[in-house]
Amino acid sequence: MIEHSHNSYLPVSREEMETRNWDAVDIVLITGDAYVDHPGFGTAVIGRVLEAVGYRVGVIAMPDWKDPDSITVFGKPRLFFGITSGNVDSMLSRYTAFKKVRNDDPYAPGGAGGHKPSRALIVYSNLVRQCYKDVAIVIGGIEASMRRFVHYDFWSDKVRRSIIQDTRADVLAYGMSETAIVKIAERMKSGSDLQGIAGTVSLSRSKPDAGVMLPSEADMMASRKTFSEGYRLFYRNQHRLMVQPVGKRFWIHTPQNRPSTDALDRIYALPFLRQPHPQYDESVPAFEMIRNSITAHRGCVSGCGFCSLNLHQGRRIVSRSEKSVISEVKKMSASPDFKGHVTDIGGPSANMYGFGCSRDWICSRESCLFPDVCPNLRMGNDHWLSLLCRAKKVKNVKHVTVGSGLRYDVFMRDPEHKRHLKQLARDHISGQLKIAPEHVDERTLRAMRKKPLFPLQNFVKAFHSASRAAGKMQYLVPYVMSCHPGSTQRAAAILRKTIKQIFGYFPEQAQAFIPLPMTLSSVIYYTGRDPLTDEKFAVMRDSSVRREQHRILLGKMRKSGAQKKKKPYIKSSLQRRSKKRKRR
Ligand code: SF4
Numbered sequence: 045m046i047e048h049s050h051n052s053y054l055p056v057s058r059e060e061m062e063t064r065n066w067d068a069v070d071i072v073l074i075t076g077d078a079y080v081d082h083p084g085f086g087t088a089v090i091g092r093v094l095e096a097v098g099y100r101v102g103v104i105a106m107p108d109w110k111d112p113d114s115i116t117v118f119g120k121p122r123l124f125f126g127i128t129s130g131n132v133d134s135m136l137s138r139y140t141a142f143k144k145v146r147n148d149d150p151y152a153p154g155g156a157g158g159h160k161p162s163r164a165l166i167v168y169s170n171l172v173r174q175c176y177k178d179v180a181i182v183i184g185g186i187e188a189s190m191r192r193f194v195h196y197d198f199w200s201d202k203v204r205r206s207i208i209q210d211t212r213a214d215v216l217a218y219g220m221s222e223t224a225i226v227k228i229a230e231r232m233k234s235g236s237d238l239q240g241i242a243g244t245v246s247l248s249r250s251k252p253d254a255g256v257m258l259p260s261e262a263d264m265m266a267s268r269k270t271f272s273e274g275y276r277l278f279y280r281n282q283h284r285l286m287v288q289p290v291g292k293r294f295w296i297h298t299p300q301n302r303p304s305t306d307a308l309d310r311i312y313a314l315p316f317l318r319q320p321h322p323q324y325d326e327s328v329p330a331f332e333m334i335r336n337s338i339t340a341h342r343g344c345v346s347g348c349g350f351c352s353l354n355l356h357q358g359r360r361i362v363s364r365s366e367k368s369v370i371s372e373v374k375k376m377s378a379s380p381d382f383k384g385h386v387t388d389i390g391g392p393s394a395n396m397y398g399f400g401c402s403r404d405w406i407c408s409r410e411s412c413l414f415p416d417v418c419p420n421l422r423m424g425n426d427h428w429l430s431l432l433c434r435a436k437k438v439k440n441v442k443h444v445t446v447g448s449g450l451r452y453d454v455f456m457r458d459p460e461h462k463r464h465l466k467q468l469a470r471d472h473i474s475g476q477l478k479i480a481p482e483h484v485d486e487r488t489l490r491a492m493r494k495k496p497l498f499p500l501q502n503f504v505k506a507f508h509s510a511s512r513a514a515g516k517m518q519y520l521v522p523y524v525m526s527c528h529p530g531s532t533q534r535a536a537a538i539l540r541k542t543i544k545q546i547f548g549y550f551p552e553q554a555q556a557f558i559p560l561p562m563t564l565s566s567v568i569y570y571t572g573r574d575p576l577t578d579e580k581f582a583v584m585r586d587s588s589v590r591r592e593q594h595r596i597l598l599g600k601m602r603k604s605g606a607q608k609k610k611k612p613y614i615k616s617s618l619q620r621r622s623k624k625r626k627r628r
Pocket of ligand 1: 345400401402403407408409411412413418419420421422
């Protein structure tokens with residue numbers, strides 16, 4: 045049921061609520077980001093999904109966390125407060141890889157940092173509890189999702205319990221939680237209990253009859269070995285109901301239902317205005333980056349250890365239909381400020397559009413690509429390239445390029461890769477293409493659970509020759525990473541040298557590894573061992589050693605005392621004269 049015509053933003057103030065003749069809202073969404081009504085922003089998606097099934101939704105974006113009044117804009121909602129830190133974990137958004145405060149926040153108007161508190165979910169939830177003792181709280185978004193289980197927190201260098209406890213939320217919706225949030229709203233409306241909803245975490249006083257029993261939270265927090273065992277069980281049983289004793293209660297993790305293509309198509313067809321709310325005077329940099337880009341699929345088959353995506357979006361790819369993507373391109377290109385350039389059509393890795401598993405079963409592998417490509421993986425470039433080609437034919441569209449990264453080794457596994465690379469280089473690159481080899485050291489790559497499936501140097505040669513044939517000067521931008529478990533100072537120096545040899549230059553920027561909560565790599569960082577294989581890896585934890593490795597990678601190594609040449613002391617003529625005068 046659609047309640048009213050959607051030609052306006054979701055209300056952000058009492059006045060906007062009253063213009064709709066509402067006396068109250070059913071749900072208030074609180075976010076640490078600016079409110080941008082675009083499908084690339086989680087709050088807009090959740091808000092529009094709830095609105096489409098008939099709920100009255102208000103948005104409080106970037107509330108002043110020191111002022112409880114900023115939470116009471118709409119009064120107490122009839123059903124619940126839905127709280128998210130925004131598109132990025134608040135600790136990642138506030139601090140650099142070396143734990144320095146960031147000055148910027150691309151999700152805030154003007155891009156200035158400081159609008160979002162550290163541990164935003166906890167801060168916002170406390171603020172809500174301060175104002176309304178008995179209101180229901182639902183937490184979601186990446187911060188809730190990737191802290192839903194006992195996890196290592198890099199910023200405090202401690203193991204923390206599930207965030208559902210710290211926020212005292214009624215339920216946590218993890219992943220891309222459109223289906224879960226609608227179910228939660230339905231249950232709250234009918235007064236039913238919130239347990240057992242697919243894609244959620246909840247706490248219960250009674251132990252469920254079924255489910256994989258994990259080591260208790262207290263045991264996982266007390267011992268590195270149990271932490272690792274508990275994580276392994278969690279990682280391998282995400283498709284099952286899991287239970288963990290937490291004091292006198294039980295933490296219950298209900299598996300997610302993968303959305304269908306139809307469900308994704310319906311979400312992206314919702315009436316997003318594709319603009320930040322007009323209350324902002326300044327532009328929102330993160331929006332400017334994606335305003336003309338389109339998400340074609342979700343999920344990633346790779347399962348790289350340092351990345352949150354497979355634990356958040358899932359390891360199976362779900363792609364939108366071509367029709368749905370093209371109708372979004374048409375909508376975008378009809379906008380008066382569209383200049384003819386679609387900057388991306390992709391997902392976590394652009395060229396994974398249309399990938400799938402030929403067996404519809406519960407799979408026990410942790411990655412479809414590591415340690416080798418699974419024979420059941422349906423892959424290939426045709427779907428994606430034909431989509432780019434179709435998009436280019438839409439009225440007003442002049443260019444369709446690849447803005448997100450290309451998984452180059454997977455791209456080159458297609459038997460038709462020569463023809464495809466020609467098409468890509470000729471039609472779909474805007475000057476540069478990002479690829480992410482991450483490292484070249486075999487041990488580090490194993491810790492990352494990433495195996496190059498095609499030789500990097502061959503791809504670089506093939507790309508340049510395809511670009512020359514197209515008569516274009518185009519560059520590859522390699523993404524590489526320092527400080528990942530397994531990477532030593534020597535490995536970083538070799539990485540720099542190899543990248544320079546292969547690409548002819550080294551990029552100005554490189555990523556220093558950050559152990560993101562709940563990722564496989566964060567467990568290796570904390571325990572020194574891969575929780576899935578028990579292999580031991582060297583880990584650089586000391587911040588000065590991490591900085592040193594990063595400097596080695598960037599070629600900015602400061603010279604040590606021994607290396608510094610002492611400058612010969614040349615007495616100035618002035619000094620010599622004054623000495624002579626003294627002697628006289
Ligand atoms: S069977 Fe193979 S392709 Fe299918 S999900 Fe498992 S690893 Fe991936």
